Amino acid sequence: MPYGKAWPVDTGLFFIPFSAAMLVAGFGALIAGWRTPWRYRWLLCLPSIGILLLLVLTVVAFWPMNAALYYHGTGSPKDTITDAQSIAMAQRWVTLDWVRVVGASAAFVAPLRALTAPWPQDTAPVDPPIVRVMLALVLAGVAAFIVWFVTNL
Structure with missing residues (x-):
């Protein structure tokens, strides 16, 4: 283990x-391109939401598995898993890591496509108030997650 x-x-x-x-x-690009039509805007949504979901997956799944595998691998008194459980956990870690790789690749390719697509000349109609409220709540939630993420390092 790399420790x-x-x-x-x-x-x-x-x-x-x-x-x-x-x-x-990612969310800055999404905000900057919010007035573009949905055929373009979804390319900006994919990396923003994708990166957020990958970070949540990392915090929720990988951090606990990393700790458990580290404790087991070092023979720590905090070790709570058996050898068989550690093997299954390591296999699950590899599978989820491939999910992360595929998700990160999609989150990388989508904005590249957005950058290479012709800039849309038309703009999207003004979103209804409920969409603007939902967007504000999502952005506030993302900001809270970033603050939590950075302060818990």
């Missing part, structure tokens, strides 16, 4: 700020 003296670099020092910056940039 201890043989692995002096904490990968979280790179991935956590980078992921938070990608989340902010």
Whole structure:
């Protein structure tokens, strides 16, 4: 496992700020392109929502599995799983990591498509108030998640 003296670099020092910056940039692009037609706007929604879901998956699934596998692998007194459970957990970790890779790839390709598509000349009609309220609530929730995510590092 990549921990201890043989692995002096904490990968979280790179991935956590980078992921938070990608989340902010994704929602910034979505906000900037909000008045575009839906045929274009969905390309901006995909990375924003995709990155958010991948970060939630990381916090909810990977962090607990990483801790459990680390405790088991080091023989820590905090170890609560058996060898068989650790093997199954490691297999689940690999499967979920492939889900992350595919999701991150889609979240990367969608904005590339948005950047290479001709800029739409038409604008979307003004969204109804309920859509604007929902958008504001979603953006507030994302901001709260970012604050929680960064403060719990």
